[in-house]
Amino acid sequence: MIQRRKMFPVWPASMLAALLLFGPGTAIAETIRISGTGGAIGTMRFLGEAFRKAHPDVRFEFMPGMGSSGAAKAVLAGLLDIGLCGRPATGEERDQGVAEFRYAKTPFVFGVNRSVRKTGMTLAGVVEIYAGKRNRWEDGSRIRLILRPSMDSDIPALKGMSLEMAAAVDMALHREGMIVAMTDQDAADAIELTPGGFGATTLALILSERRDIRAMALNGAVPSVRAAADGSYPYTKTFCMLTRKHPSATVRRFIEFVRSPAGAAILAKYGQIAVR
Structure with a gap:
């Protein structure tokens, strides 16, 4: 949302409130819940679609963007399985139990x-x-x-x-x-x-x-x-996936897919370079 100081409504607080309402216990088995920095969500949807071709039993729930910090908080609260971050995890987030997986830069x-x-x-x-x-x-x-x-x-x-x-x-x-x-x-x-x-x-x-x-x-x-x-265009932003320290086997398989050659091809199609 925009306001004029001017700002365009604040998603993070409202989205986290909605997630808290439903809570982690309501997630359907084999469902991966994803949100975070908005620039990464569109491509992650395509990655999810490709992953489901080999794993049709897995479902994805994509929430509206809540930003990098909101994603980290939601992951720590057990409300997201994967948080998408446009910056490295902070030392405090790591100390609290966040694991970070770099996967792309754009x-x-x-x-x-x-x-x-x-x-x-x-x-x-x-x-x-x-x-x-x-x-x-x-x-x-x-x-x-x-x-x-x-x-x-x-x-x-x-x-x-x-x-x-x-x-x-x-x-x-x-x-x-x-x-x-x-x-x-x-x-x-x-x-x-x-x-x-x-x-x-x-x-x-x-x-x-x-x-x-x-x-x-x-x-x-x-x-x-x-x-x-x-390096001829030197200005890039790195995307990371954030999880709890011990994500589920399904989440681990999806992370491996995102970081695989098949995932790299999808990332390249949408303006990203695969990184680790």
């Missing part, structure tokens, strides 16, 4: 609404937008920057691009009247629906959800699986 991109004619930018130009020094596209139309909350996993990914970018992101987060999208799907919705919309997302989300968003070239590098693999 180009971390700047997406634009189709009304924007530009196909590429420099990182210095992106810094100007976040710092508030540039608010118009070349044709004079307004740039509508879509932000994420300060605690979202996209924020360290943005700040890690450069020292100048880190300072510009802090300026944007403290500026009044900004559009702030609470989830990955909210951010994609805002970019798609807002004329002049511009914001960070992932190639994985754009491709797996067939979003009408243009992923911009950055410093002349077009984001793709190949460019991320050979």
Whole structure:
């Protein structure tokens, strides 16, 4: 959901409340419950469909995105079997009993609404937008920057691009009247629906959800699986699966499938490189 400080309703609290209502004891045998960072959910649905061809007795329940931190909490509470995380598990989460399985990385991109004619930018130009020094596209139309909350996993990914970018992101987060999208799907919705919309997302989300968003070239590098693999597009986001320390045999089999050559082929189709 978006609010204007502006933020797009907060899923994590409501979703966790719904999960608590039904509780872990209501899960059907051979059902794998999955949620977490929204950018990973679309591809995980396709992975689940492929896994079921060999294991038709297994069912998947996909909850709306609740973010990386919400996923970790739900896994620890026994409310999810697999939490999808767009950052490494924290030391505290590991101490509490979370196990982490890295499985993919995807180009971390700047997406634009189709009304924007530009196909590429420099990182210095992106810094100007976040710092508030540039608010118009070349044709004079307004740039509508879509932000994420300060605690979202996209924020360290943005700040890690450069020292100048880190300072510009802090300026944007403290500026009044900004559009702030609470989830990955909210951010994609805002970019798609807002004329002049511009914001960070992932190639994985754009491709797996067939979003009408243009992923911009950055410093002349077009984001793709190949460019991320050979390093010519250096900005990526890593996805992890989180489980309890001793997941069920069914969950372990699915994790092995995701990290198999068959899983890697599906990941590549939707803008991701298999990693361990």
